[in-house]
Amino acid sequence: AQTVTQSQPEMSVQEAETVTLSCTYDTSESDYYLFWYKQPPSRQMILVIRQEAYKQQNATENRFSVNFQKAAKSFSLKISDSQLGDAAMYFCACGIKAAGNKLTFGGGTRVLVKP
Amino acid sequence: KAGVTQTPRYLIKTRGQQVTLSCSPISGHRSVSWYQQTPGQGLQFLFEYFSETQRNKGNFPGRFSGRQFSNSRSEMNVSTLELGDSALYLCASSPGTADYEQYFGPGTRLTVT
Numbered sequence: 553a554q555t556v557t558q559s560q561p562e563m564s565v566q567e568a569e570t571v572t573l574s575c576t577y578d579t580s581e582s583d584y585y586l587f588w589y590k591q592p593p594s595r596q597m598i599l600v601i602r603q604e605a606y607k608q609q610n611a612t613e614n615r616f617s618v619n620f621q622k623a624a625k626s627f628s629l630k631i632s633d634s635q636l637g638d639a640a641m642y643f644c645a646c647g648i649k650a651a652g653n654k655l656t657f658g659g660g661t662r663v664l665v666k667p
Numbered sequence: 668k669a670g671v672t673q674t675p676r677y678l679i680k681t682r683g684q685q686v687t688l689s690c691s692p693i694s695g696h697r698s699v700s701w702y703q704q705t706p707g708q709g710l711q712f713l714f715e716y717f718s719e720t721q722r723n724k725g726n727f728p729g730r731f732s733g734r735q736f737s738n739s740r741s742e743m744n745v746s747t748l749e750l751g752d753s754a755l756y757l758c759a760s761s762p763g764t765a766d767y768e769q770y771f772g773p774g775t776r777l778t779v780t
Contacts, residue, residue, distance in 0.1 A: 589771075594773070595755060595773065595774050596771060596772075596773050596774070597757060597759070597771035598771075599768055599769070599770075602768065643710065645710075649764070651723055652698070652715050652717065652722045652723045652764060653698050653700045653715050653717075653722075653723075653759070653761050653764070653769055654700065654712050654715055654723045654725070655700075655702075655710075655712060655769070656712070657702075657709060657710035657711075658709075659709050660709065660710075
């Protein structure tokens with residue numbers, strides 16, 4: 553079974569600054585995917601970024617980038633130039649390719665953005 | 668394309684009743700997954716349907732069931748509701764396997780009194 557752990561319940565960042573969210577995971581599978589999802593107050597889950605485990609290159613989407621350390625089973629998310637609209641819950645998730653679309657989520661990190 | 672839609676958005680039920688939630692995936696998507704989100708347990712996978720077949724199931728009691736129709740729309744049913752079933756139920760659709768991105772709906776907020 554997979555486990556995903558987010559050790560930071562809440563993080564605060566000043567507008568335009570950078571914040572890094574931590575995530576560690578555990579799986580015995582070799583073919584898996586990692587995700588960061590954002591859940592704003594509207595509760596709609598939005599995919600922020602996705603990383604295939606077989607790719608060494610860290611994924612980047614505009615102001616969002618990850619630091620994927622496969623050996624350490626670590627998958628952190630960096631939000632650069634933080635904006636007020638980035639305020640939300642952020643969930644790290646792991647999906648095993650052989651398990652279809654089943655995702656295992658971490659407990660979430662609330663991001664507060666101060667103007 | 669229209670996004671994933673879920674109906675109803677809010678629901679209040681009494682203990683012991685049953686409830687059916689509906690999820691309409693994005694046009695062309697064949698996979699629908701369901702998740703339960705509670706403050707205590709977080710986000711937990713319920714089940715996934717692909718081409719009308721249950722492909723994967725989470726660790727939930729048999730009171731939780733689902734099905735998928737030929738047009739890929741999916742329903743989940745919870746029988747004999749308990750207070751602990753109060754949650755946000757999210758569905759997500761995908762074109763196919765884990766190689767594709769999942770798109771989430773807005774959720775159905777179920778309150779059991």
